[in-house]
Amino acid sequence: MLRYLGRRLGWAAILLLVLTLVTFVLSHVIPGDPATFMAGFGATKESIVAMRTEMGLDKPLPTQYLLYLQGLAHFDFGKSVRTGDAVSSDIAHFLPASLELAIISFTIYVLLAVPLGTLAASRRGRRLDGFLRTFSIAGSGVPVFWLAILLQEFFFAYLNWLPAGGRVAITAATPNTITGIYTIDSILTGNLELLGSAVVHLILPVATIVLAMLAVGLRATRASVMQELDRPYVRTARAKGVSEWRLYSVHLLRNALNPVISIMGLQAGYLLGWIILVETVFGWPGIGLYAYQSIQHLDYAPIMGLTLVISSGFILINLVTDLLYPILDPRLRES
């Protein structure tokens, strides 16, 4: 068990290192020369040379890489040309909004996919099962950014039930920032009006992400539960007179969940990419929108900083998934 843990942690560390190498190389092959780029338009030769020295670009590459790593250790991702701020403070500013969106979406997704998938498996071949299967086929081909636009067109432009985007109504007072997650902050400060506004603004982006992921999660849960249903222990449990509820919640799901978790872990990883697209459509002021705006200006420091942060999140999710297996399945702790 400890060896397993050590190997997973070691692998994650190697991945992080490789990741920094990738962004380091990419930052060095940006069109033109980073110093010219940072010095801005119409910079004199002297100021470019000064910028080169300032950025350490006159040093040998390995030294530059070490300096780069040293900077990263202090969360120094460079400066955004567009906002004029340090990328790290920009990211710190935009990250809570994305975390709020991602965590709420993923939680709702899991809470829907597992019970519905189990339900579909227990009603194999009946109408509900057929409906859920049709839904999951149709859902698997819809690109998430199109789904976002469709929901926006229908619920905002056509029905006018929900706002087009943003985090809270423009008229709402900006909350006192405690966590930066508006739903939590508004509850902490007892600001119900703000809470309402925040929730209303969350509905469409969250619905987009949940719907986009649901098909895969449903199918995975259904397949895994169905496979378990054929196992002898299910028959034994039923023969013993175990109630269906207990059979599913105690006996079956623990066995069925591991493959589901590995797929959901993968999806949590995809979510990090999708969130850029969804935030762009809904003008959700998180790191995804920040990424989109940085791309529009080909502002490289934020793009690389975000690549690092998002990929680290991806690595972390994979690590957590790997560690979840032995926790949920005692049989894996032995090996």
Place this chain on the structure above:
Amino acid sequence: MAALAPETAVLTPASPGPRRRRLFGYGIFLPLGLLMVIVFVVLALAPQLVAHFKPDAIYVGPRFAEPNRTYLFGTDEVGRDLFSRVVYGARISLGMSFVVVLVGAVIGSIVGAIAGFVEGIVDDILMRIVDLFLSLPGFILALAIAAVLGRGIRSVVVALAIVWWPGYARLVRGMVLNVKHRLHVEAARAAGASSPYIVWRHIFPFMVTQMNARTTQDIGYALVNVAGLSFLGLGAQVPTPEWGALLNSGRTYVLNAWWYAVFPGLAITLWTVGVSMLGDAISEWSGGSRVVASS
């Protein structure tokens, strides 16, 4: 598969990408998928068959005309015919995703074949590199690479191909390992055939069906990625009628022109569903797998 030891089943993370669907069997999937794919490919090759306007010709109609009999998908902010744009866009979107998968599959197959055939330290090194790639988020990496290469169709295709090959390397390596100790391969080697010849002539034919299924489905996923990057402003640039780029222009007009963003997205969806059904049918039709590839 029930006999599979749970430990190995669980500790091998499922590979990202297509899961097998056998919902209606290939009975409906094959003809329907095939039909959709053929229609799209014909449109991509010969858009002038159905599109009566030049995709970039402005003011062939009024601005923001609703879909009607002349302008099937309506018109955009400068009176271009959206139907023509979507149809001509097929060539760009399909072409880009085709190249991504082709390049990815070729590079990946070569790497995978070398790893599986040579084994030993070469295999170890190549597969660790593949693992590294597969453990990082492909879309984000492609985004960063494309941004560095500059906007444009070519940089998106290159960036996606760079993150696309490792999946194939793993698949092909597994298949090569599976076949390489069979008798006919040993016989060919004893007869003095060279390694590349053996791979090409005696091992590759075993993989064709699986590769077909995988590449077919991948073309759908590649298109979604291509469109996603173009949507973010990295790939095809205005006024190129690439579907992702069209969606990005269209989303600004959700209030006054619902059709603008609806049809390009519908095209993406239909294409993805079509190739996914076809890919399913192919793998189902081949009896699942002639060579079971284990990663």
